[in-house]
Amino acid sequence: MIDARIIAELKATLGAERVLDTLVDRVAYAYDATWGEALPDVVVLPLSTAEVSATLRIAHRERIPVVPRGAASGLSGGAIPINGGICLCLARMNRILEINPDELIAVVQPGVVNMDLQKATARYGLFFPPDPASWDMSTLGGNVAENAGGPRCLKYGVTKDYVLGLEVVLADGSVMRTGGRTIKNVTGYDLTALFVGSEGTLGVVTEIVLKLLPKPAARRTVLAIFDRIGDACAAVNRVITSGVLPLTTELMDGDCIRAVQSQRDHGLPADADAVLLIDVEGWPEALEREVALVRAACEAAGAREVRCARDEAEAEELWAARRAISPALAALGDKLGEDIAVPRSRIPEMVERIRAIGRRYDLRTPVFGHIGDGNLHPYLICDRRDAEMMARVRQAAEEIFLAAIELGGTLSGEHGIGLAKRDYVGRALDPLARAHMLRLKRLFDPHNILNPGKIFAEMDG
Amino acid sequence: MGSSLERLTQPLTGQRVHIPHLPDYSVLRHCVRCARCLPVCPTYQETLREVQSPRGRLALLKAVAEGMLPPTPAVEEHLYHCLDCRMCNTVCPAHVPIGECILAGRAALAHQHGLAWWRRLVFRHVLISAERLGPALWPLRLYQRSGLARLVRPMLRALPGPLARLRRMEALLPPLPSHPLHATLPTVTPAQGIRRYRVGFFLGCMMSQLFAAESRATVDVLSAAGCEVITPPGQVCCGSPQDDQGDRVQLRRLARANIALFEHLGTLDAIVTDCAACSHTLKEYATLLEDEPAFATRAAAFSALVRDVYEWYDAILPPTLDYDSTPPLRVTIHDACHLANAQGICAPQRRLLGRIRGIEVVEMEAPSACCGSAGIYNITHPDMADRRLARKLDDILSTSAAVVVTNGPGCLLQLRAAVRERQLPFQVWHISQLLARCQHTHADGIPVPGRCGRAAAEEVRL
Numbered sequence: 060m061i062d063a064r065i066i067a068e069l070k071a072t073l074g075a076e077r078v079l080d081t082l083v084d085r086v087a088y089a090y091d092a093t094w095g096e097a098l099p100d101v102v103v104l105p106l107s108t109a110e111v112s113a114t115l116r117i118a119h120r121e122r123i124p125v126v127p128r129g130a131a132s133g134l135s136g137g138a139i140p141i142n143g144g145i146c147l148c149l150a151r152m153n154r155i156l157e158i159n160p161d162e163l164i165a166v167v168q169p170g171v172v173n174m175d176l177q178k179a180t181a182r183y184g185l186f187f188p189p190d191p192a193s194w195d196m197s198t199l200g201g202n203v204a205e206n207a208g209g210p211r212c213l214k215y216g217v218t219k220d221y222v223l224g225l226e227v228v229l230a231d232g233s234v235m236r237t238g239g240r241t242i243k244n245v246t247g248y249d250l251t252a253l254f255v256g257s258e259g260t261l262g263v264v265t266e267i268v269l270k271l272l273p274k275p276a277a278r279r280t281v282l283a284i285f286d287r288i289g290d291a292c293a294a295v296n297r298v299i300t301s302g303v304l305p306l307t308t309e310l311m312d313g314d315c316i317r318a319v320q321s322q323r324d325h326g327l328p329a330d331a332d333a334v335l336l337i338d339v340e341g342w343p344e345a346l347e348r349e350v351a352l353v354r355a356a357c358e359a360a361g362a363r364e365v366r367c368a369r370d371e372a373e374a375e376e377l378w379a380a381r382r383a384i385s386p387a388l389a390a391l392g393d394k395l396g397e398d399i400a401v402p403r404s405r406i407p408e409m410v411e412r413i414r415a416i417g418r419r420y421d422l423r424t425p426v427f428g429h430i431g432d433g434n435l436h437p438y439l440i441c442d443r444r445d446a447e448m449m450a451r452v453r454q455a456a457e458e459i460f461l462a463a464i465e466l467g468g469t470l471s472g473e474h475g476i477g478l479a480k481r482d483y484v485g486r487a488l489d490p491l492a493r494a495h496m497l498r499l500k501r502l503f504d505p506h507n508i509l510n511p512g513k514i515f516a517e518m519d520g
Numbered sequence: 521m522g523s524s525l526e527r528l529t530q531p532l533t534g535q536r537v538h539i540p541h542l543p544d545y546s547v548l549r550h551c552v553r554c555a556r557c558l559p560v561c562p563t564y565q566e567t568l569r570e571v572q573s574p575r576g577r578l579a580l581l582k583a584v585a586e587g588m589l590p591p592t593p594a595v596e597e598h599l600y601h602c603l604d605c606r607m608c609n610t611v612c613p614a615h616v617p618i619g620e621c622i623l624a625g626r627a628a629l630a631h632q633h634g635l636a637w638w639r640r641l642v643f644r645h646v647l648i649s650a651e652r653l654g655p656a657l658w659p660l661r662l663y664q665r666s667g668l669a670r671l672v673r674p675m676l677r678a679l680p681g682p683l684a685r686l687r688r689m690e691a692l693l694p695p696l697p698s699h700p701l702h703a704t705l706p707t708v709t710p711a712q713g714i715r716r717y718r719v720g721f722f723l724g725c726m727m728s729q730l731f732a733a734e735s736r737a738t739v740d741v742l743s744a745a746g747c748e749v750i751t752p753p754g755q756v757c758c759g760s761p762q763d764d765q766g767d768r769v770q771l772r773r774l775a776r777a778n779i780a781l782f783e784h785l786g787t788l789d790a791i792v793t794d795c796a797a798c799s800h801t802l803k804e805y806a807t808l809l810e811d812e813p814a815f816a817t818r819a820a821a822f823s824a825l826v827r828d829v830y831e832w833y834d835a836i837l838p839p840t841l842d843y844d845s846t847p848p849l850r851v852t853i854h855d856a857c858h859l860a861n862a863q864g865i866c867a868p869q870r871r872l873l874g875r876i877r878g879i880e881v882v883e884m885e886a887p888s889a890c891c892g893s894a895g896i897y898n899i900t901h902p903d904m905a906d907r908r909l910a911r912k913l914d915d916i917l918s919t920s921a922a923v924v925v926t927n928g929p930g931c932l933l934q935l936r937a938a939v940r941e942r943q944l945p946f947q948v949w950h951i952s953q954l955l956a957r958c959q960h961t962h963a964d965g966i967p968v969p970g971r972c973g974r975a976a977a978e979e980v981r982l
Contacts, residue, residue, distance in 0.1 A: 079569075081594065082589060082590075083571060083580060083589065083592075083594050083595055083598055084569075084570075084571050086571075086579055086580055086583045086588070086589050087570035087571040087573075087575075087576035087579050087580065088570055089579070090553050090579065091553065092552065092553050092554050092555060093528050093553075094528050094529060094530070095527055095528045104568075104569070130555050130558060131553070131555060131570075132554060132555035132558075136524075136527075136528055141527070148570075150568040151568045153568070170568075172559065174559065193554075193555065195556075195559050196555045196556060196558045196559050197555070385613050386613045386614070386615065389550070389552070389613060389614045389615070395529065443529075443531060443532045443549070444531060444532055444534070445531070446531040449529050449530075449531055452529060453523070453525050453526060453529055456525060456529075457525065478524045478527060478528060479524065479525060479528050480524075480525070481524050482523045482524050482525065516524060
């Protein structure tokens with residue numbers, strides 16, 4: 060527990076109404092979108108870099124853990140205050156400071172919600188490409204901390220590809236600027252890249268310079284149905300080698316199809332092994348041609364059926380099935396959503412491994428993913444009341460992680476390591492690289508106050 | 521504690537504390553904390569404080585059930601910050617009935633601490649029927665008629681602190697009709713022309729006492745459309761205020777009384793109400809009483825007959841209606857929370873207005889976002905209510921509509937008070953007021969004279 064004296068000091072610094080220490084308030088900051096829970100001792104709601112800095116100065120002096128938090132929609136336990144301390148909630152630092160259509164950049168505070176930036180940039184005919192599934196509620200600070208991805212990363216890359224510069228408050232409260240406002244910038248080490256994806260363990264991001272792109276004029280959707288999931292993966296390669304770089308290549312496996320169909324008829328055959336949803340975007344004239352190429356590639360790869368949406372309403376209808384996955388799986392029971400990535404050529408093998416693991420542990424393992432970028436989301440359907448089953452779930456999850464590593468992939472594509480996967484980091488990283496990461500952690504955060512215990516188990520407690 | 525994955529996949533704590541009315545643990549645990557509800561929750565958007573979000577409120581209830589959080593008055597107070605607008609229900613991917621859980625939580629905490637004295641007084645003795653509400657309103661009617669209002673109003677403005685609430689209540693009050701509708705409306709209003717339908721009319725307390733002309737217009741429109749309208753005397757409140765304020769005991773009493781009353785009317789095609797909160801609550805009787813063997817089947821039959829006036833109009837009114845206006849009257853729709861979010865009724869009102877020639881419908885941003893009225897919320901939580909109202913007014917004003925239509929009496933109160941006070945350039949109509957001014961042409965080609973009955977004669981009250 061934090062000393063009452065320190066809470067009083069925080070209240071004197073930020074104002075009592077932005078320092079929450081009642082149990083009722085703390086209960087509401089104990090979680091993120093995983094199943095984990097741990098109470099913070101106090102919640103601080105800063106409005107400015109100066110207030111973040113003041114909070115960290117106190118925490119640094121008193122050796123109090125600080126867990127930065129945005130919307131807490133994360134899926135790796137990153138925002139759970141497992142060692143108590145201060146929950147530093149940045150949701151109220153939510154101003155868009157600048158949108159510059161001439162320089163194609165936006166400068167934002169970390170609490171700005173991804174969707175709000177999308178809306179604001181749309182007025183200039185611009186957009187911010189990273190679009191995690193949580194885009195309508197997750198904050199850009201959270202997107203930066205997790206290096207968030209989304210369905211359209213094959214074409215556009217991930218959050219780190221759009222962060223040009225940062226303002227970061229370091230563990231001792233000092234304020235550092237990294238990067239700048241230009242796309243090209245090779246002056247010194249790339250500290251910006253170091254902080255993107257650092258999950259709040261190296262510093263607290265208080266300002267972000269983001270790169271924007273012009274919004275393409277039109278978008279078309281193609282849905283292809285396959286009897287073999289391997290053919291769907293092959294189709295994606297055929298599409299790309301035919302000269303089309305699709306916006307999305309969303310895969311749903313047979314289990315997902317059946318779950319979705321059991322809720323509402325989306326016109327998907329229950330005996331299909333996979334469905335691929337491919338979007339292309341650009342000028343309408345060019346899209347005619349691209350859609351034809353996508354169709355031909357899917358058919359050549361052995362698609363049973365290919366449907367091309369003629370207008371937005373039809374595209375919506377095709378996407379409705381994709382969006383129905385999450386609620387449909389929720390109807391099956393509790394679900395542990397996983398996130399791994401493998402080289403694209405290994406996807407059919409990875410899917411096979413997931414299915415075999417599911418059979419071995421007697422668990423349903425529906426899979427979907429953004430396969431163009433190698434990212435798969437296997438789900439483990441379970442019942443959280445059943446301790447024996449949960450033990451099987453853990454073993455199955457572990458085997459899935461290890462299989463991904465074995466196939467040359469990685470522990471997490473876009474959700475982050477956080478608490479969920481920190482025990483497996485040692486097996487996924489080169490030992491020397493890991494040692495240097497820990498040295499960096501100690502360099503920036505000598506007292507281990509910043510989100511202690513996340514990414515690296517040895518930093519816990 | 522073992523591996524970190526183990527920490528995230530611990531079996532559920534399970535329910536350790538049992539308080540009557542507390543929402544079922546098996547429901548609470550289905551919140552996966554995905555945060556989908558945060559961007560649509562009015563109170564979270566205004567405060568950006570988690571405990572004021574749907575997810576936060578569910579977390580409180582789950583913590584209470586798990587014995588982690590004592591069921592203190594502080595928890596209860598937080599549950600009352602919710603507007604009960606049900607916007608969260610419309611986006612929850614796990615289909616958790618969040619709004620219902622919060623109301624059940626209020627009832628559980630009321631059970632724990634007893635119902636506050638003023639809630640007991642208002643929701644057990646005054647706001648239990650239009651009739652019982654009457655005596656409470658007579659002094660106010662006198663106050664408005666005698667000229668006392670003009671005298672007192674400037675003094676109210678000067679009231680300090682908590683007494684400022686009085687000024688607020690005074691400002692909300694519309695000019696009261698000379699008589700509540702239940703006192704003047706006959707039990708049977710015959711259909712004009714051929715009787716096509718026989719409907720029971722559920723006359724809400726607020727509609728009868730505060731918006732008599734509006735509900736009179738409803739009866740006239742129904743009758744003109746071939747409905748024999750039966751309004752049984754002795755109706756009691758639908759129970760919406762009791763549900764909202766944690767009084768489940770009284771809610772059940774009221775539900776049983778209304779069911780028994782309408783059963784006496786013989787075969788009906790529908791039970792229609794022109795109040796969105798009533799239609800929602802009446803439809804909920806089926807689930808409310810499903811655990812009472814003596815009432816379960818009767819409640820289900822009753823609820824199955826209930827139609828919100830928008831649904832019923834959409835079903836029975838002719839394919840085209842004419843509103844005499846050039847240029848067309850610019851109209852925007854404000855969807856009451858209990859209508860759009862709680863009942864999912866969004867299309868009927870739009871189809872209906874689309875059938876009226878002589879009006880132009882302009883959609884506002886977020887038509888089903890709460891206007892801040894929310895039952896008695898604008899009196900209990902004036903600051904938050906004002907912030908919601910300001911957003912709603914901005915959204916209305918940017919449509920440049922001359923008329924806002926709605927069917928929530930709370931919305932009528934809230935929006936009309938704002939129009940009066942700020943002299944805004946639009947009027948707020950109940951949907952029936954618009955329809956009463958339309959010329960109806962039946963499918964069989966016989967025009968039905970519009971501007972029917974008293975509704976058209978009586979000026980719109982602003």
